[in-house]
Amino acid sequence: MKALTILSVVQTGLLILLFSRSIALEDELATRSQSAPATTANNPIFSPTADNSSRQAYSSIDEGQLRRIIREELDGHASNTPNTNGQVSQSASYDPATAAEQQYQLDQVSQRIEYFSSVGNISDMEMVDLQMEIARLDDAGRTAMLRKLTQAMNSGAIDGRF
Secondary structure, three states: OHHHHHHHHHHHHHHHHHHHHHHHHHHHHHHHHHHOOOOOOOOOOOOOOOOHHHHHHHOOOOHHHHHHHHHHHHHHHHOOOEOOOOOEOOOOOOOHHHHHHHHHHHHHHHHHHHHHHHHOEOOHHHHHHHHHHHHOOOHHHHHHHHHHHHHHHHHOOOEOOO
């Protein structure tokens, strides 16, 4: 019984010490956070006490200028992307060297699929590598090679996972 009383007193003393230390740490943390400048306080745009002159400098662009800038960016982006029919827009030109290179890559991927069909299986790393090669193809080639790979896997000619 005497041992339990001593342990209770020691435990109570340690709890009081822990509680007082946590209060001291909270006070120290509060002091440090008040003395350290916040990163947003140094930025006049995000500062809650900033005057409106710095904010007005960024809002001096009128609606017409903003629309013109957005239109230019959209026109620049639209000239580099395919249209809804899957054809490249007028600004892109047909390059026979690129077409020959695409055909070469298409033949390489087709040969690899035929190789894996003859072997009968494909490892996960080989599948990832093959999928990366297929991703480099143009849309028509990509569709054809994915179809060929899927048919080979569904027929059981290639045992592997997508």
